[in-house]
Amino acid sequence: MSLSEFELIETFLSRLGEQRDDIVLGVGDDAALLRPPPGLELACAADTIVEGVHFPVDLSAEDVGYRALAVNLSDMAAMGAEPAWALLALTMPRADQEWLRRFAHGLHALAREHGTAVVGGDMSAGPLSATLTILGFVPAGQALRRAGARTDDEIWVSGTPGDAAAGLAALTGALEAPPGVIAPLIERFRRPRPRVALGLVLRGIASACIDVSDGLVADLGKLCSASRVGASLDSTCLPFSAAMRGAADPVKARRWVLAGGDDYELLFTVPAGTDCVSLGRSAGVDLTQIGVIESRASVRIDGEPAAAELGHGFDHFAGTPRRPG
Amino acid sequence: MSLSEFELIETFLSRLGEQRDDIVLGVGDDAALLRPPPGLELACAADTIVEGVHFPVDLSAEDVGYRALAVNLSDMAAMGAEPAWALLALTMPRADQEWLRRFAHGLHALAREHGTAVVGGDMSAGPLSATLTILGFVPAGQALRRAGARTDDEIWVSGTPGDAAAGLAALTGALEAPPGVIAPLIERFRRPRPRVALGLVLRGIASACIDVSDGLVADLGKLCSASRVGASLDSTCLPFSAAMRGAADPVKARRWVLAGGDDYELLFTVPAGTDCVSLGRSAGVDLTQIGVIESRASVRIDGEPAAAELGHGFDHFAGTPRRPG
Numbered sequence: 001m002s003l004s005e006f007e008l009i010e011t012f013l014s015r016l017g018e019q020r021d022d023i024v025l026g027v028g029d030d031a032a033l034l035r036p037p038p039g040l041e042l043a044c045a046a047d048t049i050v051e052g053v054h055f056p057v058d059l060s061a062e063d064v065g066y067r068a069l070a071v072n073l074s075d076m077a078a079m080g081a082e083p084a085w086a087l088l089a090l091t092m093p094r095a096d097q098e099w100l101r102r103f104a105h106g107l108h109a110l111a112r113e114h115g116t117a118v119v120g121g122d123m124s125a126g127p128l129s130a131t132l133t134i135l136g137f138v139p140a141g142q143a144l145r146r147a148g149a150r151t152d153d154e155i156w157v158s159g160t161p162g163d164a165a166a167g168l169a170a171l172t173g174a175l176e177a178p179p180g181v182i183a184p185l186i187e188r189f190r191r192p193r194p195r196v197a198l199g200l201v202l203r204g205i206a207s208a209c210i211d212v213s214d215g216l217v218a219d220l221g222k223l224c225s226a227s228r229v230g231a232s233l234d235s236t237c238l239p240f241s242a243a244m245r246g247a248a249d250p251v252k253a254r255r256w257v258l259a260g261g262d263d264y265e266l267l268f269t270v271p272a273g274t275d276c277v278s279l280g281r282s283a284g285v286d287l288t289q290i291g292v293i294e295s296r297a298s299v300r301i302d303g304e305p306a307a308a309e310l311g312h313g314f315d316h317f318a319g320t321p322r323r324p325g
Numbered sequence: 326m327s328l329s330e331f332e333l334i335e336t337f338l339s340r341l342g343e344q345r346d347d348i349v350l351g352v353g354d355d356a357a358l359l360r361p362p363p364g365l366e367l368a369c370a371a372d373t374i375v376e377g378v379h380f381p382v383d384l385s386a387e388d389v390g391y392r393a394l395a396v397n398l399s400d401m402a403a404m405g406a407e408p409a410w411a412l413l414a415l416t417m418p419r420a421d422q423e424w425l426r427r428f429a430h431g432l433h434a435l436a437r438e439h440g441t442a443v444v445g446g447d448m449s450a451g452p453l454s455a456t457l458t459i460l461g462f463v464p465a466g467q468a469l470r471r472a473g474a475r476t477d478d479e480i481w482v483s484g485t486p487g488d489a490a491a492g493l494a495a496l497t498g499a500l501e502a503p504p505g506v507i508a509p510l511i512e513r514f515r516r517p518r519p520r521v522a523l524g525l526v527l528r529g530i531a532s533a534c535i536d537v538s539d540g541l542v543a544d545l546g547k548l549c550s551a552s553r554v555g556a557s558l559d560s561t562c563l564p565f566s567a568a569m570r571g572a573a574d575p576v577k578a579r580r581w582v583l584a585g586g587d588d589y590e591l592l593f594t595v596p597a598g599t600d601c602v603s604l605g606r607s608a609g610v611d612l613t614q615i616g617v618i619e620s621r622a623s624v625r626i627d628g629e630p631a632a633a634e635l636g637h638g639f640d641h642f643a644g645t646p647r648r649p650g
Contacts, residue, residue: 030403031370045356046412050451078355087371126375131414131456
């Protein structure tokens, strides 16, 4: 049976995620109606993922749905915001109901996990891409920002960045290793874990924060630029996962950790001496200090200026994606 | 000079529209931070426009920017909401700075007119499309909805629907007439006027409301379906613009009025006897009664069931767009 655009939205994109009682009216009218909690600031972000640009053409529908939401949840995490509502605008070449069902399934599971409801849906014919807008809450004045890092602050990162970039390289044939070694890396690309709990824990503690979407050095550069400071990284402190050590030679591995970005880990700064290990424990993620903030405006690694290609990260308009591998 | 994605957003997509003092943090961090007014409901909607689907490939950058926002402002109008903030996710094949400047210009002017600020921006490489998410306010319980029309309510429409569809036909060569006759129709497609002021005036008065994005009969069908009623239209009451009368024969004109949708007029119902002419005057737009709500669940025109092709409107997944002409 062929369904209209309106029916497709009703069938597949309504009732996704958590059923929240602050939703007055969800998917199905000209707009959703929501009841923001009093006294809180509203955090909102929109991100698009495009087939062949942000994910390979053969990525499963479930993974596309998961990733579309994950990249936005990561923006909430980076602000220390609690996600609540999402609006989804989906563009696809033809109304493939089975694909839609699986896409919705991948998105739904992650949305439920984070107490987030899809309150608006739009569908268009066109090349496959998904734009998700997320709305969340943060107590007034407590949001984490890119600006705020101060000289001598410590620089920390969550998890093991670079794994997702290596996983993508494995998916596209640019990295070869035994399946058992590669599988955890691919999983990191398919299912990045947005660090929402960590963002909440860092409120009032981190002096600055950003999520690593474009690459560790590139995003650290943005944090430094916003904070009007520089950074010095110690490459001997970089966190490598066991999978990364097993799958890639040290040169490639180092480049992935420094310039891969699809893991959506949090990169943040804290005053020297902050007990980040305990913070990480309470948020359920390992944290590693990788450097310190300096007053001079540049990002250096082991005392040397970071190579330009590391700082570019993943720029969609730079021609060939500047991913390592 | 080649700018990065980050720099393109900073240069072209920040500071668009009104500078509002309820914006704590705008474009440039991982999320925007906003201060919703206490006690109001938040109305939000997202819509994508895709080149070659929602607008022809040679539409000017200014018009694309204008239309991207206009279709969303129309959603606010249809809910009786006051627009406030917008997030823009733009996908384009290459970083064409001149196109971006002009796109931003077209969007900026309309945003200012409606007191709306662009608070978030995202840019991706990919086929040209723009997804805009709009956020606005409405007093609790006062939003206009599709559900609510009751038997014997009058059905009214703003302006002269169909003009934009005729204008699009003129742009694509499907309608030929002297330039002076066609120009106002093309203008209606290029620059639809979102009926925000009318939506505000209709609060507490209209029993149901929808914007005509897919076609008058198609959208009336949605309103009726949500309200669990039917409708009877009187074709002798349909509002035809002078331009439409001059450019198209009566058969084509009737089809455009009934099934064209790109004008973004408001279609709404009111209790019999409501002084809509005065309401229209205060909102600065002509209003026309075109029918009445009935209890039996169908849309009829002059007593006959509406032809199926009128009711489909513009369905992006229905193969050839079902536009008349």
